[in-house]
Amino acid sequence: MNWPEVEVADAITSTETENGAQRLRAGLWRENPILVQALGMCPVLAVSNTAVNALTMSLATASVLLASAIVISSLRGIIPPQVRLACFVLIIATFVTLTDMLIEAFALELHRALGAFLSLIVVNCMILSRIEIMASRQPVSVAALDALGTGAGFALGLVTLGSLREVLGFGTLFGNRVMPEQFEPWQVMQMPGGGFFTLAMLVIAFTLLDRRFSRRELRA
């Protein structure tokens, strides 16, 4: 298995000549954290059984990423390189605790449904990789746009996953019934196995689509 190293190496070389707007687009498609880099899936797949859970989880993750990217990028001259990982993790953990408390205060039901997985955002490798590659080396504006793009790409992948699983597993979308009454819910989609299968299908679909697009670009 060789994808994370290759992707990360590409990302480092490609950032040198790019500006913020390009970083924003890269996070959405070409370097999509879920579908291309397969990063940060651990605490996330577990709560992708409904669209609402997926949306909350991805918004929480994206806001933690954005806030920590801005803070770490503005502190990048101060943090000594020897202890940088510990500093990053401390800053991320602070924002995760904040987000956790905010969701608990405003949406107790959701907080119960997400459980310990909200706290697990701390060890999301997607966040740490964006911080290490972009925020600790780039000015605040580029780091923030990169975080926004990656966060949006993350949300795109996760909400698609959650919606698919909810429609097929419960016959509803965001709690509203979309399938006819006779529809027999697919039990497997509610189970953990369904999460793995759906993600695999999404990755395959993404690969095929991406190939078609790049072929068209070559012809043009």
Add this chain to the structure above:
Amino acid sequence: MNEAELWALFLNATLVNNFVLAYFLGICPFLGVSAQLQSASRMGLAVTFVMLVASLCAWAINRLLGMIGAEYLALISYIVVIASAVQLVEMFVRKTSPALFKSLGIFLPLITTNCAILAVALFQTRRDYGLAEGLVFALGAGVGFTLALVLMAGIRERLRLVDVPDPVKGVAVTLVLAGILSLAFTGFAGIGGTA
């Protein structure tokens, strides 16, 4: 808590609510280190050990923070303590067994960001486990992680000889395999009660 209940807890964490296949925890090393049987089992061993240390530390942290009334610091304390524990384990392994240290390579420090470790600490806090229960739970979770990793490595060693369609190669086929394994593990449902 008697012996039977501890066994139930252990079986539950190992088979029914397997960390990798039921909770999607530790997916990164599960996909990254599962290409070879030998490194998979060693990784499992290291993770199990760190889980036990983390469980012990989390228990102590909870008592300590409870005393000074600062529970909101729990998450940050877990992270810092787990990171230092991994650092200690790394030094210990390097001194006592350089061969093992070499074979684990980068994945030893990466255990710090393994969500399965932090999850052990978080779950045992959430479920109010005592010291003994916490340790048994951590051991069960570790054995379950090792089991999933070794199973996956065994399948993937055979997969090398199979003709996989081009767009499915890599991540996708591994995910499909994980899905099938996860479905197979639902057959254990009911063993060890519900938790």
